[in-house]
Amino acid sequence: MDSDPPGTSQGQDRAAPETPPAHALNAVGRTGFGNWIDRDGKLILLEKSVRTVPYGFLGVIYGVYLAQLGFSAFAIGIVLTLTVLSSAFYTFIISFVADRIGRRRTLVFFALTDFVAGTLLFVSTDWWAPVLAGIAGNMTVGAGEVGPFLSLEQAILPRTARADRRTLAFSVYNLVGYGASSAGALLAGLPRYVGYPPLFLAYMISGLIGAVLYSSLSGGVEPESRPARRPALSPRSRPTIAKLSALFAVDAFGGGFIGQSILSYYFFLRFGLDLATLGAIFFATQLVTALSFLVSERIARRIGLLRTMVFTHMPSNVFLIGVAFASTPLTAVFFLLCRQSLSQMDVPARQSYVMAIVDESDRTAAAGLTSTTRTVTSSISPSLAGYALANLWLGVPLVAAGILKLAYDALIYKEFRQVRPPEERAVSPK
Template identity: 40%
Template structure:
């Protein structure tokens, strides 16, 4: 884990996740403050996910022509441009365009073009035995940084009180900080070996030996992502704002603690996976978290909703490092970049359709239909994954 490339990835990942942590909470408030409807908030969130999916597809087709460092530096530049554009633009359709071509992330997880490139880089710098632990640390850094970013969502309110700025101007300043974080992440990527990925120029060719498994996993992950898109952090925050009147500062505190619980769960996931296997860990930690989602719309008080969010935070993301490790484990090394992209692209595209639906439903009622639907869809995914892949084991099991 002391490989310089791994350290560079973790630093860049942490910086990006910090920005995503507060942007996902401030985005709906910013858009509502500009006079947009919940449906329009959902449209912007959908545009971000759809654009990320298409750009990830482009990475899967052309990444083999360039070193990973060059592509990651380009992505960091795009992230910086996204922050600047959101800090300056207030009209709806231009914001939709920027969301589509940019790197804005309405989710607590990573759905951007960075993901397959970082996964491919990480998998090429660790052994099979250390792979799950490496992905767990990668996810741990992301979750901790995202949790701290959620706390930073309270900064606009502090700025308003201290300087007299409008809420809109204060949030625009946070988008400026997002651009600065992108520049810092780009500086970290500069330390990656220039040749990393260049010796695998054919690695992103069509899958061969692993085609059936990867395509099946991509379909299953898409089902899970469609459900997850209904409750991306921006939409969950919007529901809490509408249903319980939660402020941005209070929501930031809630998502800080859920992020902290999620971070700790990554370490537990490694131990659990060693005992019961990667697939079992993915399924049997995910099922109860989905039940929490189903229960949440029926609670009478915000304290119960927060308690269920905490339980879900401690369980729902254990499948993230195990899923990444599992995909990398069951495909030949030469096909790993392609597998990372093929399993990421459908997830992004599937999740892209959901926020606009969630925004529409939340515009009709604050009951929480998106949460109920998301939990039901995710349970279906878990059961299908267990049935289809419980006998497909990685080398270390």
């Protein structure tokens, strides 16, 4: 007999009540394109696209840019680790203070830190500029976004759509992000013709646009109450979030070995590909990933959120290991595209699942703490990957990532298969 996951009572599904605000219910009650999500949700989607275009080209060029500045493979890993750790620190802090000082205000602040990071990269080619930019900003140098934006927007999105459209909201959110990121990756070939400064200038401008868009959000994005003193997490949500955080740590530690900058550098070392070719490859991978979100929500409706998370993720990790053993760039890219067509289908399902099984008042903390755990553990891996690329077989980071992620899939299914969100409780997935 399966044991009950933490935070559940014997024989009962653990699920938080779903009580979206009136403005969200009104928005999704109408029919027509775009009416399933309210104005705040649309602003978040717009800002997501503005923010992730530069993240797309930074993920491709950053490792190569650092190498051209004279950084060794191990030093590149250290810089990427510092970049991820800074995002983890910011995410951890906002988990406890964002609802108190205001979500809008917090988002505007972090949009301006992206402006600062872009400015540092634009004005200097000294070694300290990319290091400080990574620490000061919220630069995403992996295939998927991490950091405070992600955590806060995850907490806000369920308030912009009805419960039965929550997973759709997260699917579109990720579709927009990866679609914009793929467009950004396509720009990674520009330095060959115009140098790096125009891209860094675009990163600066995106931060300013983000600050304006976040300032335009309504008061509906804020929590319904902001008590001066309250427990960081309710007793009911605490054990669930602790178990999720531990499991997500395993997945993220594996993911840190294959951040987009690491993968880009791997293809650069293994096959000698230039930035223009790398940009085209990662444009294709991001585009395939974005398209996968079109079916992710439908799969989740048929088989459930947790099964979607696990059953799409496992084969993607087998394809990832295949990339390491590919002997030609064409074969490696084929396996990578197969991997990307499945690997991120779990993301909207995971985000929706976490928001569904914790209390509404715990959503910011839940998103922040699980994201912090993922970010901290993923920050350890890039330096190890850099060491492996410099001293061991080049395929070590990819194989290690695949094995760790397969272990995560098995563990999370074992621990949470009895924990269903509200919309799945009436009818169990077949």
